[in-house]
Amino acid sequence: MKYKIIVCGGTFDHFHEGHKKFLEHGLSISKMFIIGITSDRYIKKFKDRNIETYKIRKKTVLDFLIKNKISNNFKIVKIDSNKIPKNVEELGVDALIVSQETKKGALEINRLRICSNNEPYEIIIHPLTYAEDGSVLSSSRIRSGEVNRLGKAYLKPEWLKISLFLPQKLRPVIAKPFGPILTNLQVIEKEPVMLVTVGDVVTKHFHDLGVRPDIAVVDLRVERKEIFKSLEESNYVKGEKIFYANNPAGRITPELFKTICKIIISFKKEKEEKFLLMVTGEEDLSVLPLVVVLPLNSQLYYGQPGSGMVKLIIDEGIKERAHKYLSSFNSNL
Numbered sequence: 001m002k003y004k005i006i007v008c009g010g011t012f013d014h015f016h017e018g019h020k021k022f023l024e025h026g027l028s029i030s031k032m033f034i035i036g037i038t039s040d041r042y043i044k045k046f047k048d049r050n051i052e053t054y055k056i057r058k059k060t061v062l063d064f065l066i067k068n069k070i071s072n073n074f075k076i077v078k079i080d081s082n083k084i085p086k087n088v089e090e091l092g093v094d095a096l097i098v099s100q101e102t103k104k105g106a107l108e109i110n111r112l113r114i115c116s117n118n119e120p121y122e123i124i125i126h127p128l129t130y131a132e133d134g135s136v137l138s139s140s141r142i143r144s145g146e147v148n149r150l151g152k153a154y155l156k157p158e159w160l161k162i163s164l165f166l167p168q169k170l171r172p173v174i175a176k177p178f179g180p181i182l183t184n185l186q187v188i189e190k191e192p193v194m195l196v197t198v199g200d201v202v203t204k205h206f207h208d209l210g211v212r213p214d215i216a217v218v219d220l221r222v223e224r225k226e227i228f229k230s231l232e233e234s235n236y237v238k239g240e241k242i243f244y245a246n247n248p249a250g251r252i253t254p255e256l257f258k259t260i261c262k263i264i265i266s267f268k269k270e271k272e273e274k275f276l277l278m279v280t281g282e283e284d285l286s287v288l289p290l291v292v293v294l295p296l297n298s299q300l301y302y303g304q305p306g307s308g309m310v311k312l313i314i315d316e317g318i319k320e321r322a323h324k325y326l327s328s329f330n331s332n333l
Contacts, residue, residue: 002031003094006124009036009079010102011043013051013139015060016149018129023061025126026097027070034088035061036079050143050193050296054078084109095122101136144268145295148316154292154323160261164252164329166285174325178287178318183308185209185301192299192313194267198287199303200227203236206301212238215263215275217290219283231278240276241266247281252329257289264293287312291322 006026012019026033040054052060058076065074077085082105084093096106103125110120131137131151141147145154166174185205197203197213200222206213218236220228228234231242245259256279263275279286287302291314294300298314312318 002029003122004030005032005034005091005093006030006095006097007034007036007084007088007093007121008097009038009082009084009105011038011051011139012057012061013043014142014149015057015064016129016137016139016142017151018137019061020064021129022097022099022126023064024068027074029097029124031073032091033074034091034093035074035076036085036088037061037076039078039080042080048140048143049191051139082108083112093121095124097124097126099126099128101128142316143296145293145298145314145319148320154319155257155261156327158331159252159257159289159326160254162254162331164326164331166250166252167328167330170325170328174285174288177304177307177310178291178321179310179312181304181308182301182311185309185311192297193295194298196290196294196298196300197302198283198290198300200234200236202301202303202309205309207236207238212240212274214267215277215290216240217277217279217283217286219279219281221282231276236276238274240274243275243277245277245279247279247283247286249282250285252285252289252326256286260286260289261293264295288322288326291318292326 006029008026023035037054037058043051061076077088079085096109098106103123106123110123113120129137129151131141131147131153133153135141137147137151142149147153194214196215197206198217200218200220203213203216203218216236218234220226220234231237243259243263245253245256247253247256259277263277266273267275287300290300291312294314296314296316300312300314302310304310
């Protein structure tokens with residue numbers, strides 16, 4: 001059955017596999033599919049800096065439609081509320097297509113129509129799309145750094161159970177900087193979702209600037225030489241919540257992975273809290289598990305021996321890269 005006009009509304013942030021299936025469903029059962037995309041003004045109420053701009057979100061939807069050679073049976077409109085724009089209503093809408101998660105909004109639209117003595121719209125519920133971990137694939141999970149746009153988890157469950165050993169062939173690759181090297185940093189240009197430092201020298205540099213990282217990872221050593229006997233002597237702790245993890249050189253332990261995950265969860269619950277991870281062993285390789293679990297648009301700084309400080313802005317590309325490297329590590333199984 002084909003409807004004359006079907007309407008949907010959404011943010012379509014970080015356009016993913018679920019969005020594709022949703023739009024394909026709506027297009028397949030309508031002669032005209034009207035796609036409402038929330039404006040920048042509307043999404044400000046969510047207070048999530050990781051949501052893409054309307055311009056980017058609209059372009060991504062449009063690119064998908066053009067790529068699939070859909071040229072004449074859709075229309076994109078900007079929406080500033082969860083109501084259907086009057087000029088769209090006047091076209092004669094037959095049905096609304098929603099997911100189970102957005103059904104509530106459609107029911108509210110129909111309630112208002114009934115109160116105005118109008119016929120309610122038919123509501124078509126599109127099934128949810130699930131990520132490989134069994135949870136719903138959503139833009140918020142992509143923004144939080146949990147999964148990619150296909151629903152693949154960046155963190156493999158087995159990494160929380162087994163030690164990973166750095167293979168010899170990967171050592172020269174890992175030794176290269178993952179991002180641009182800074183020789184002098186005076187100010188953080190843009191406020192990141194999370195600010196993370198790895199290494200004693202880098203952490204001290206930020207403290208000297210008067211900047212407390214959200215997460216600082218230290219081992220009280222510089223180039224494998226002990227510089228402090230204890231955290232108290234280091235002066236790193238200024239109210240930070242302290243976590244500890246054992247991590248011998250040349251490996252990543254499940255204890256390190258689990259502890260980093262606990263810190264990220266704690267941060268999301270209480271964003272005013274600052275955290276310090278004290279590693280017994282070496283903290284160098286902690287950059288990889290951090291990249292895998294950090295939210296998008298976080299910033300991570302770590303030391304590059306003899307060169308300066310590496311700056312990483314956490315995006316989907318660097319997360320895929322870290323996932324690939326970690327997948328190449330040897331296990332103790």
